[in-house]
Amino acid sequence: MQRFTRVIAAGVLLILAVTVVGCAEGKTEARPSAAMPTTSPPEPVALTPEVAERAFRSYVTDEDVARAAGDERLALTWTSDGQSQLTAAEFREAAYDGDPVRRFDYDEPELYVPKLKDAAYPQWFLASVDRSVLGKRKSGHKVLMAFILRGPSDDWKLTLATVMQRKTKVPEVAIDDDGYAEALGKDDTSVLIRPRDVIGIHATVAAEGGGSVAAKVMKSGAVTTGFYKDAKRDKKEAKEDDLTLEVVHTATPFPYFGLRTENGGGLIVYSLFRNTSLIAKDPDTPKPEIPEEAEHLLDGTVEGNQVDTASTLHFAAYDPPRVKKGKQPKAHVIAEEGAISKAATPPLDKEP
Template structure:
C-alpha cells in the first residue's frame, strides 16, 4: 500500500506539468486512447464418443485422488446435482463412523453419447460400467452414470450414478455407425410412458401402491410398490410408539436423460426425493429417536418433537415401446436404484400463540 502511494505521488506532478505545458502552447491536449483487452467466449467443444471417453477417464482418476485423500471438497468439485448431495453425505458418514471413504475400481465403460449441437448446452452423455469397491471381494456391480457440462468453459461433472439390480438385465442401447446413441425427446410418444412422465409415474406408484392407475404401466418391485408397503409398515410401527410418520415422494430439480434401445424402447435415468417427517404430536410423548441412517447428518439431539429427512434416490428404468392396438403391452420396469438420506433436521418446537 505504501509503495502504491509513493508511485501516485510521483506520477501526479508529472501529469500536471505536462498539462500546463500543453496549455502554454495554446494547443488542446488529445486524450490518449485506452485499450481495454477483450476476451472471447470459449469456442463450443464438440461432444464425441472420443471426448466422452476422455471425460469419463478423467473423472475416474480425479475421483480416486479425492477419495484416497478423504478430501470432500475436492470430490465435490467433480460432481453436481443429486450426485453432489450423495457424495457429500457419503463423506460425512465415513467421517462420523471413523472409516475411510470407499474407493472404486472401474472397468471399460460402454458409452451412450447423443449427437448434440455443438453450441446447445448443457452437453451430456451416459455410461454403463463395471465397478467394484477396493478391498471388498464380490462387490462388483454394473453402474449407470450420467455426466454433464453446462458450458464450453465448464468441466465435465458426474451428475448421476445408480446401481443395476442383480437380477435386472441392461437393455441394449442402439448405437449408430458413428458411435452415437439417439437421445429421447421429453414428449416421445413412441414409448409406453413419455420420458418426462416416468418420474411422476414412479412417484405415484410409490405413494399409492399396486392399486394406483400408475401401476398399470410400471412393474411392481421393491422400489415401486415395495416403497408403498414399506411406508405402510413404518407408519404403523410409528403409531404404536405414539408417533406420526409422513412420507412423500416428489420429483427433483435435477436433469433426467434417456436414450433409444435396440428394441425401440428407452433407457431412462432420473431422480426422486423421499421426504419423511416423524413427529411426537402429544407433548407427553417421548421425542422420536434419530434414525441410524441419519445420525451423521445431525448433532445427536432432537431440539423439538420432530425429525425431518430427505433422501436423494437415483433410478434407471426401461420404458418399452408402445405396442400396436391389440398387441400385448409390456410394462415399464425399474432396473437400477441407489440413494441415501442427504439432508436431516430437527426443527424446534413451534410456539403457540
C-alpha cells in the first residue's frame, strides 16, 4: 500500500510539472483538480454477549450455505488459522471420495464472552454447543468453538473447533452479573500451568511420554502419553519395513484462549502440529507408501524416498487452580479434534 501511494504521488508531481511548463509556454492552462473523497475508518464496536450471539448465528448460516454448495473458497472466508487448514482438508477429502461435505445442525449455544477493553483487538469469545451431522442425529457431540475478530474492518471468523470427549463435561466457566466471563492472562500463576505454557507441556508429554517431567502436571490420556505410545509403536513397525519414522509435536502460531472457571481453574483452548516423516534411507528399500488418510492431499506418487505429513490438532484442557496445601490435581485434556492438513513427497536431492 505504501508503494502504491508513492507511485501515485510521483505521478501527481509529474503531471503538475508538465502543467507548469505548458503554462509558461502559453500552450495550456492548469485546471482545478477534483478533491479526492475521504473515508473514515470504522469505529470499534465493543464486544458484548449480544454481539457474540449475532456473530455465532451469522457463522452457522454462512457455513451451511458454503457446505451445501460444496464451495470450499466460500467456506474458507468464514474461518481462519488452524480451522482454515482443517476445513480445506475436509473439502478436498470429500471431493476425493466423491462424497458431499458434511453439514451440521446446531442446538442453542452457551456463549463465553470475556470482558475486553472497548477498543482492544483482537476480540474473541468461545461457544459451547451440541452439534450433529445433518441427517444423523445420533452423531451429536458437544463442541467448543473459538471465534476471533482481528480488527474493526474484519469479519468474525471461526479460528478453532474441538470436540468434547465422551462422558466429559465442559468446566463451569465463571460468569459475572453482567454476563461476562473472565479472560486468563498468559502468565496467570493462580492456575497450575500458566496458560501460555499449556501448549508446550502437552507437546512435551506427547514426545516423551509418562516419564517426562511435564507428565507430573498433565494427566495421561489418548492424546497426551497416548501420542507417545502410538509413535513408539509406529516407529517399530516402520523399522520392520526398513523405514525410519520421525514424529514431532510442536506449537503453532495460532491464537490460544483461556477463561476462568468457577472453582478458580482455567479452560484453555489451543492447537498443536504433529509432523511426521516416513523415510526410506536405504536406496535399495522400496519407497514408503502414502498413508490412506493423506491420499486426498497428494497425487498418488512418491518422487523421492519419503512422505511428509502435517496434522493440525485442536484441543481444550482443564487447568486446575494451584493448591498451596494438599494434593495438587493435574491438568487434563477434555476435547480433541484434528486431521492431516498437509502432505508432501519431496523429490530426492540432486547431487552437485
